[in-house]
Structures are given as C-alpha cells and as structure tokens.
Amino acid sequence: MTATRATRQRDVISRVLDHAEGPLTVGDVLEQAKNDLPSLGIATVYRTLKLLTEQGRIHPVVLDGETLYEASGKGHHHHFSCNRCGRVFTLHTCPVSLPKGTALAGGFIVQSHEVTLYGLCPECAAKNGAE
Known part of the structure; x- marks a missing residue:
C-alpha cells in the first residue's frame, strides 16, 4: 500500500509542477498538492522533489538564494x-x-x-x- 501512496504523491507533485506558471518553492508545492492530498507532509514533498530531481523530471532554480523547482523540458527560458x-x-x-x-x-x-x-x-x- 505504501508504494501506491508514494506513486500518487509523486504524480500529484509532478502535476503541480507541470501546470505551474513558473518555478515554485517547496511551500508552494505543498500548498497546491494538498488540494488533492490533504494529508501530505513537508518531509514527503522534500523527498519527492529530491527523487524527481535525480530522475531529471524537474530541476532546481535558485533565485535570491532560495531554491525553487520547475518541470524539466521547457527549453531555453x-x-x-x-x-x-x-x-x-x-x-x-x-x-x-x-x-x-x-x-x-x-x-x-x-x-x-x-x-x-x-x-x-x-x-x-x-x-x-x-x-
């Protein structure tokens, strides 16, 4: 049951980042993902962002010393x-x-x-x- 839950969490977090107008903070990702997964916790968001980054599905953007995340594959922008x-x-x-x-x-x-x-x-x- 845990694997299915983790996959759902990854899917929701990926969808949040895919539909964002720009890169999001960890807090923004958590807030938006909670619309679909109210029990989602910040530690899970951090773990999922790390995994999605390692997989190349998202990448970090550092603005003013803060790390934000956005979906990969958007080309030069x-x-x-x-x-x-x-x-x-x-x-x-x-x-x-x-x-x-x-x-x-x-x-x-x-x-x-x-x-x-x-x-x-x-x-x-x-x-x-x-x-």
Whole structure:
C-alpha cells in the first residue's frame, strides 16, 4: 500500500509542477498538492522533489538564494520575479543574445546563461495603477 501512496504523491507533485506558471518553492508545492492530498507532509514533498530531481523530471532554480523547482523540458527560458507578490513566472522570450561559445572580454566563454527580471507582474502592476 505504501508504494501506491508514494506513486500518487509523486504524480500529484509532478502535476503541480507541470501546470505551474513558473518555478515554485517547496511551500508552494505543498500548498497546491494538498488540494488533492490533504494529508501530505513537508518531509514527503522534500523527498519527492529530491527523487524527481535525480530522475531529471524537474530541476532546481535558485533565485535570491532560495531554491525553487520547475518541470524539466521547457527549453531555453528565463524568469520574472514580482517584487510585490513574490510570484515567479517563466518567460518564453530571451532578452539576451548570447549563443553558446560567445567569447566575452577577459577570455570568458559562454556555455549557457540565466536571466531573472524583477518588477511588477501584470496583476500587481494593475493594482499599482489603481492605488
């Protein structure tokens, strides 16, 4: 019975991450997964995130020193972090043209890049205009 339960937990946590607008904190994953599994505990979320990371199904994203998680396979993308509500969104456009192999001054060779933009999400920007 434990194996079936663990599989259900993995499935629910995977589904939460697959449908997220951007990377989620462990607390966000727990909160959203509890909609389907009210008895889910934080230790199970941590174990499941570790397992899914090891399997390559998800990967960690570190923003401002905090580790968030998102589903793998989304291709090249960047993130937008809202300064007001704290949500992080996936951006499907790249504001930086730095192809792999680009040589930078000082002898640096680009292998990949990550960009996080900070500001107000559309919802918070709309509220900001109304205040």
